Amino acid sequence: MTAAVELCGITKRYGERTVIEGLSHVFEPGLVYRIEGPSGCGKSTLLRIIAGIDRKYTGSVDLHGASVSMSPQGGGLLPGITAAENVMMAMTRGRGGRTVTRKAAAASFALMRELGIGEGYSMMPSEYSGGMRARVGIARALAREADLYLFDEPFAALDSASIARVSSVIKERTAGRTVICVVHDSISADTGSFSDVTLRMTGSPASGFDISQDSD
Numbered sequence: 001m002t003a004a005v006e007l008c009g010i011t012k013r014y015g016e017r018t019v020i021e022g023l024s025h026v027f028e029p030g031l032v033y034r035i036e037g038p039s040g041c042g043k044s045t046l047l048r049i050i051a052g053i054d055r056k057y058t059g060s061v062d063l064h065g066a067s068v069s070m071s072p073q074g075g076g077l078l079p080g081i082t083a084a085e086n087v088m089m090a091m092t093r094g095r096g097g098r099t100v101t102r103k104a105a106a107a108s109f110a111l112m113r114e115l116g117i118g119e120g121y122s123m124m125p126s127e128y129s130g131g132m133r134a135r136v137g138i139a140r141a142l143a144r145e146a147d148l149y150l151f152d153e154p155f156a157a158l159d160s161a162s163i164a165r166v167s168s169v170i171k172e173r174t175a176g177r178t179v180i181c182v183v184h185d186s187i188s189a190d191t192g193s194f195s196d197v198t199l200r201m202t203g204s205p206a207s208g209f210d211i212s213q214d215s216d
Contacts, residue, residue, distance in 0.1 A: 004020045004066055004148055004178035005050060009059035012045055018205040019045055023059075025199070025209060029147075032171060032179040032194065034214070037201035043182040044073060046206075047152050050180065066178070069146035073153050075137025076123045083136045084108055086123040090143035105149035111139050115163065130157035138166060143172045149174050150182040167194040 005027040007120040012020040027033055037042050048054040050061055051070045069090070070076075077086050084105075091104040111120055115135045125133065134157045140147060151170070155163045170179065171194060181195065199209040 003027065003062070004065060005065070005180070007050070007059065008062070010046070010061070011059055012042065012048060012049065012054070012057040019047045020057075021196065021203070021205040021207050023207055026180060027180060029178050030100055030176055031176070031196040033181065033196045034195035035180065035182045035201065036185055036198060037206070038185060041201045041204075042121055042206040043061070043201060044152050046201075047150050047182050048072075049181065052152050063148065066147035068144070068148045068150065069141045069144040070150040071137045071141035071152065071154055073156070075125075075133045075140070077128075077133065077137055079125045079185040081090070082122050082124060083128070083132075086125075087139045087143050089110060090140045108139070109141060111143060111169075111173075112136075115139050116165055121167075131159075131162060134158060135162075135166060138170065147177055149177060151179070153182050154185055156184060167187065170194070 003026045007023060007025045010020055010023040011018065013136065023046070035046070037043050045054065047070075048058055049115070051068055078089075081089070087108040088104055089193055091108060108122065109118070112121065115138060117132055117139070119134045120136070123132075128136065134154055138151065138154050154170070156167065158166060170181075193214065195214045196215055198212045202208050202210050
């Protein structure tokens, strides 16, 4: 089976501080992976390396040609456009969601309703609560067709009921694709049967994972 993501000897340093050292792992295609660990252990750093955002590391990342869609911490939204435009821009080639077909608009609205933000289409990012900002960012990531979906602490600003709803939508919308999701320890239990595999970063600096198979 071809790996969706293959990490080989990843080492990341910030000045004299090493955050990740010699980490290797193979993420198989079609599975939902949850990465856990305490704050500062390198979870988000690793996700940015996989996404190609952070290129200042040693080792190698092989995506085997997979296309990537990512929801960063806080949503990573554009401030000058509405919630709906932030989502629709992922479905169109036009910048800022300006060139939008009716089909794309309808699909964006449907996705936002699924995530519980159907009343916020025309709101600007400055008007969002933390939970709405997170869900709009998730919607934007899901709106893009990709082979690999990366989510950096998507549940951090959500209550338990919202976590259950959002995690269900992510799993349904990414069925058959590979998902890597960073989850903070404090809310890990609320994600229930969201993931297929849990990886807990181990070592200081992080050099591997404790691996457990999740079940419904």
